[in-house]
Amino acid sequence: MIKLRDVTKTFGKKEARVEALRGINLCIEEGELVAIMGKSGSGKSTLLNILGGMMSMDSGEYQYDGELVNFTSQRELTKFRRNEVGFVVQYFALADDLDIFQNVALPLKYQGYSGKKIKEMVMEALRELEIEDKAKSYPSELSGGQQQRAAIARAVVKQPRLILADEPTGALDEATGEAVQEIFRKLNESGKTIIIVTHDLKVAGHCERIIHLKDGMISDDGPGDVVREEEVIV
Amino acid sequence: MKVAGKKIPRGTVLLFLSFTAISLCLLLIVSAARAERINDMSRNNMYTGHQKNFSVYNAEEENVWEDVIENLSAKYDDFAIYMPIQDPEIVVRGICVKGSVEVPPMIEGKYFDFDASWSGTPTVILGKDCQKNIFEWNGKKYCTYGGIEFEVLGVMGTKEDSRINHMMLLDLRSAVRMTNVNTSYVLDTKKESDMIKIGQELSGLFRYSAEVAILLDKGDGVSPIAQLLSSGRIMDTMHVMILISFSLSSILVTFIWLRFRRTLLYAWQLCGYKEYMKGLETAKRYYLAAGFGFVAGLSLMTLFSLTVEDIQMKVMDIVQAFGMTVGLGTVILLFCYMVDRRNT
Numbered sequence: 001m002i003k004l005r006d007v008t009k010t011f012g013k014k015e016a017r018v019e020a021l022r023g024i025n026l027c028i029e030e031g032e033l034v035a036i037m038g039k040s041g042s043g044k045s046t047l048l049n050i051l052g053g054m055m056s057m058d059s060g061e062y063q064y065d066g067e068l069v070n071f072t073s074q075r076e077l078t079k080f081r082r083n084e085v086g087f088v089v090q091y092f093a094l095a096d097d098l099d100i101f102q103n104v105a106l107p108l109k110y111q112g113y114s115g116k117k118i119k120e121m122v123m124e125a126l127r128e129l130e131i132e133d134k135a136k137s138y139p140s141e142l143s144g145g146q147q148q149r150a151a152i153a154r155a156v157v158k159q160p161r162l163i164l165a166d167e168p169t170g171a172l173d174e175a176t177g178e179a180v181q182e183i184f185r186k187l188n189e190s191g192k193t194i195i196i197v198t199h200d201l202k203v204a205g206h207c208e209r210i211i212h213l214k215d216g217m218i219s220d221d222g223p224g225d226v227v228r229e230e231e232v233i234v
Numbered sequence: 235m236k237v238a239g240k241k242i243p244r245g246t247v248l249l250f251l252s253f254t255a256i257s258l259c260l261l262l263i264v265s266a267a268r269a270e271r272i273n274d275m276s277r278n279n280m281y282t283g284h285q286k287n288f289s290v291y292n293a294e295e296e297n298v299w300e301d302v303i304e305n306l307s308a309k310y311d312d313f314a315i316y317m318p319i320q321d322p323e324i325v326v327r328g329i330c331v332k333g334s335v336e337v338p339p340m341i342e343g344k345y346f347d348f349d350a351s352w353s354g355t356p357t358v359i360l361g362k363d364c365q366k367n368i369f370e371w372n373g374k375k376y377c378t379y380g381g382i383e384f385e386v387l388g389v390m391g392t393k394e395d396s397r398i399n400h401m402m403l404l405d406l407r408s409a410v411r412m413t414n415v416n417t418s419y420v421l422d423t424k425k426e427s428d429m430i431k432i433g434q435e436l437s438g439l440f441r442y443s444a445e446v447a448i449l450l451d452k453g454d455g456v457s458p459i460a461q462l463l464s465s466g467r468i469m470d471t472m473h474v475m476i477l478i479s480f481s482l483s484s485i486l487v488t489f490i491w492l493r494f495r496r497t498l499l500y501a502w503q504l505c506g507y508k509e510y511m512k513g514l515e516t517a518k519r520y521y522l523a524a525g526f527g528f529v530a531g532l533s534l535m536t537l538f539s540l541t542v543e544d545i546q547m548k549v550m551d552i553v554q555a556f557g558m559t560v561g562l563g564t565v566i567l568l569f570c571y572m573v574d575r576r577n578t
Contacts, residue, residue: 054503054504074509075508078506078507078508078509079506080506081504081505081506082505082506082507083506085506087504087505089504093497093500093501093504094497094501095497095498095501096241096243096497097240097241097242097243097246097498098498099241103501106501106502106505107505107506109511110507110508110511138241154501154505
């Protein structure tokens with residue numbers, strides 16, 4: 001489904017130049033649940049942003065379903081993001097003046113759906129995430145866990161095949177984090193490809209594959225339990 | 235903050251307050267400027283304030299104005315020639331106007347345009363206190379002056395007592411026919427800078443048919459800054475300063491508003507909104523807050539005009555202030571949106 005070849009990305013110029021990604025080669029099959037781990041500044045969020053078409057790369061190739069993603073066209077990237085990817089981020093990115101229904105409905109706007117269809121799709125997503133009763137609440141009236149459920153509902157409402165999550169449990173307590181992790185597991189079982197950037201070994205432990213980044217390069221790529229044991233030993 | 239169960243972000247409240255203030259300020263400025271203009275006009279006997287007197291003498295034929303007006307109107311816009319007529323009771327003038335110079339406040343009908351003021355058909359604009367002798371015939375209003383029946387094009391006047399209320403403006407051809415072509419006139423131009431050009435042209439055009447005495451000086455050499463701060467302009471300058479300070483504060487508030495909208499902008503980006511969708515959604519929210527601000531400003535202004543007699547608001551003031559608010563708001567939004575996009 002996803003194939004990266006020699007992907008590089010640098011930020012800044014001259015002395016301030018930082019090589020965030022240095023020749024990443026990666027294959028991710030459809031239906032995989034993958035964790036990307038690494039220290040701060042290792043390039044994991046940059047990699048996730050490139051995978052989601054939020055950021056362009058300096059060189060290399062990105063194939064999605066066998067076709068090259070065109071990073072030279074903002075229009076193409078936007079289309080790719082709109083049709084293929086659902087994003088979940090650490091601090092939820094929910095608009096505080098929109099209620100949960102309106103927040104979850106954001107990806108469906110300008111897509112040609114009728115109001116009735118949008119309502120059906122949003123309520124279905126909220127039901128799946130068990131926050132149907134919070135549709136009329138505002139984000140500030142919900143707990144962190146409920147807000148993250150709403151953010152996940154927004155990511156899945158348009159039924160994307162790929163879900164990208166950047167530290168989805170980073171702002172949550174342990175119990176809530178585990179519940180969110182369970183949601184990702186269920187989504188993966190329903191056929192979604194999920195890539196999670198995380199610091200949390202427990203979260204990574206639930207994934208079937210862990211990719212470890214170090215200084216912008218892949219230092220490890222293997223099954224979740226094996227890497228987890230190595231991490232624990234270290 | 236919640237209004238009618240809907241959450242209003244703090245930035246939007248600030249934007250609303252900012253546009254309430256700017257709309258109120260614009261409405262006050264437009265109304266005050268209109269009132270000031272009418273006061274000036276009345277004080278200046280309906281002249282712009284930089285008019286020039288001139289005399290025509292030794293003209294042998296009554297129709298000497300024919301070629302002059304034809305040539306002047308072909309070359310210049312926005313000038314008027316007045317011919318004062320002696321009358322012990324009211325102010326009477328003949329007038330030929332091209333473009334717009336000073337238009338008095340009209341109570342009904344329309345003011346002279348070039349065709350009406352130079353048609354040869356006797357037409358008149360009456361001050362509101364000069365309507366005693368009006369009569370109707372065939373659905374049109376007429377009045378008799380100097381033995382001629384004039385069609386009444388409109389009635390002008392101000393609420394307060396003013397010279398305009400006691401004035402009668404006749405078309406120039408009829409005025410010349412009624413009196414004598416050899417008399418005193420007044421040349422008035424919309425722009426002060428046009429006075430010398432039009433005055434010289436006028437003298438030149440008369441050279442074979444009559445003699446003209448007109449004194450065309452080049453002003454008293456007042457510097458632009460001194461002119462800007464002169465007593466006549468001080469209010470205009472103050473209005474501009476107020477508008478600039480309100481605009482700057484609105485720019486600041488718009489930046490704050492956009493900052494408060496960052497999460498939503500990010501959410502749109504995550505959801506794959508195209509650039510135009512983001513722009514459209516941003517503009518929709520901005521104009522909604524600004525629109526409510528304008529309505530609030532208008533309500534306050536209505537309240538002021540009901541309680542303070544000196545503040546009078548006309549429909550045209552609202553239209554002008556609305557246009558200026560929309561224009562200013564659009565420029566501010568475009569500027570702030572572009573800068574914000576570049577910085578994020």
